[in-house]
Amino acid sequence: MLLLVCKNYQRKDGLQKHDLSSAETRGFVTTGLRRKYSKSEKVEAVLAKARLSIREAARNNSFNSSNYEDDQDFVPQGPIYRNANAFYRSYLEMEKSFKIYVYEEGEAPIFHNGPCRSIYSTEGRFINEMERGKHYRTNDPDEAHVYFMPFSVVVMVHYLYEPGALDMNAIGNTLADYVHTISQRHPFWNRSLGADHFMLSCHDWGPHSSSYVPHLFKNSIRVLCNANTSEGFNPLKDATLPEINLxxxxxxxLLGGPPPSQRSNLAFFAGGPHGYIRHLLFDRWKENDPDIQVYEKLPSNISYESMLKDSKFCLCPSGYEVASPRVVEAIYAECVPVLISDSYVPPFSDVLDWKKFSVTVAVEDIPNIKKILMGISEAKYLEMQKGVKQVQRHFAINGPPERYDLFHMIIHSIWLRRLNLRLHTPV
Incomplete structure (x- = not known):
């Protein structure tokens, strides 16, 4: 392994209640004498104010440009959003208020680093960007809303896993030791049982590795490429990390492609026979129909990228796990993604309405793929393809990050899950 380091769960406002206390924190009301509030109470007050602002924006879903005259960059609009007004207000509140503390414990390369290329690039890119400290990071843990544990499961697998071994105890035990260390040195983990902490992993083993720390698995925000609900992924507290093969x-x-009128293929997929879903796809469609072009391995004279850009629909079947870089590859190529899985939660689905720019096919309907795609009208397809072009900016990797791009959308997913959490605050 070469390491180059450098289903609808949402409300319209993207907020859900995730309460660790017996009663919701509703604000801070004084009775009689004025008292001094603790730093944790002030943190919760900021979040309470943001929640109120977002919900007001959600109720007033009609766009009013006068409300945002100070924003000269980008204003999200259109059907690709569940509620564009709520998302915009939430994003602005995040930019104004959100603070993340990055634990300094741990030594590189396993901690504070990660791969910036390869299929796991989003893991390393995020870790490295947080380490730079130019966005959202605070050096004062008392003012933080969330706490980032900057370990890389990809690098742990590279250095700690013995090829051919039947378990991943070395990785899981390293995570357990790390959480134990930060819980002994700082009060924040024990204060919330890990609920205002987050990890991020694009490796298939990320979810199982987190199970070595029960509170990490059950309480913490886990940002995972392997967003598989059948393996414990909880969309109310966990967030999907897009997988991008850089x-x-x-x-x-990689960005862009010809207009729909110049796309000659109905649907395309090429990839290894990883997992039972792809075996089902190959059994029915592999080199069997000129309209549904499915390959285990492309001929040497055919470019994978050109096939993406020449196709109207790009099939995105799960592999051994549900994560696949093909979802983002399709979006980059302006090819409508066809998600084939029974347990995958698409990225940023709190905010994005995937029905407007993708097709979901149940595993049992793999034999009906052609019928399903042919049944989509030309007008409907053109709207979906337009949506793919619109959503592209939210999956773009920029250096340095730009507003509303992949890095900021990942942060926004974490922000929403922290808003969903009401920590008990003594009064």
Whole structure:
């Protein structure tokens, strides 16, 4: 392994209640004498104010440009959003208020680093960007809303896993030791039982590794490429991390594609026979129909990227796990993604309405893929393809990050889950 380091769970406002106390924190009301509030109470007050602002925006879903005259960059609008007004207000509140503390414990490369290329690039890119400290990071843990545990499961697998071993105890035990260390040195983990802490992993083993720390698995925000509900992924507290295979380290040349009228293929997929879903796809469609072009391995004279850009629909079947870089590859190529899985929660689905720019096919309907896609009208397809082009900015990797791009959308997913959490505050 080469390491280059450098289903609808949502409300319209993206907020859900996730309460660890017996009663919701509703604000801070004084009775009689004025008292001094603790730092934790002030943190919760900021979140309470943000919740109120977002819910007001959600109720008033009609766009009013006068409310945002100070924003000269980008204003989300259109059907690709569940509630564009609520998302916009939430994003602005995040930019204004959100603070993240990054634990300094742990030594590189296992901690504070990660791969910036390869299929696991989003893990390393996020860790490295947080380490730079230019966005949202605070050096004062008392003012933080969430606490980031900067370990890389990808690097742990590289250094700690013995090929051929039947278990991953070395990785799980390292995570357990790490959480024990920060819980002994700081009060924040024990204060919330890990609920205002988050980890991030794009490796398939990320979810299982977190199970070595029960509170991490059950309480913490886990940002995972393997967003598999059948393996414990909880959309109310966990967030989906897009998987992006950065072969060269950037997305130069990957964005864009010809208009729909110049796309000659109905549907396309090429990839290894990883997992039972792909076996079902191959059994029915592998090199069997000129409209549904499915390959285990492309001929040497055919470019994978050109096939993506020449296709109207790009099939995105789960592999051994549900994560697949093909979802983002399709979006980059402006090809409508076809999600084939029974347990995958798409990225940023608190905010994005995936029905507007993708197709979901149940595993049992794999034999009906052609019928399903042919049944989509030309007008409907054009709307979906337009949505893919619109949503592209939210999956773009920029250096340095730009507003509303992949890095900021990951942060926003974490922000929403922290808003959903009401920590008990003594009064």
């Amino acid at each position: 072969k060269t380290g950037d997305i130069k040349g």
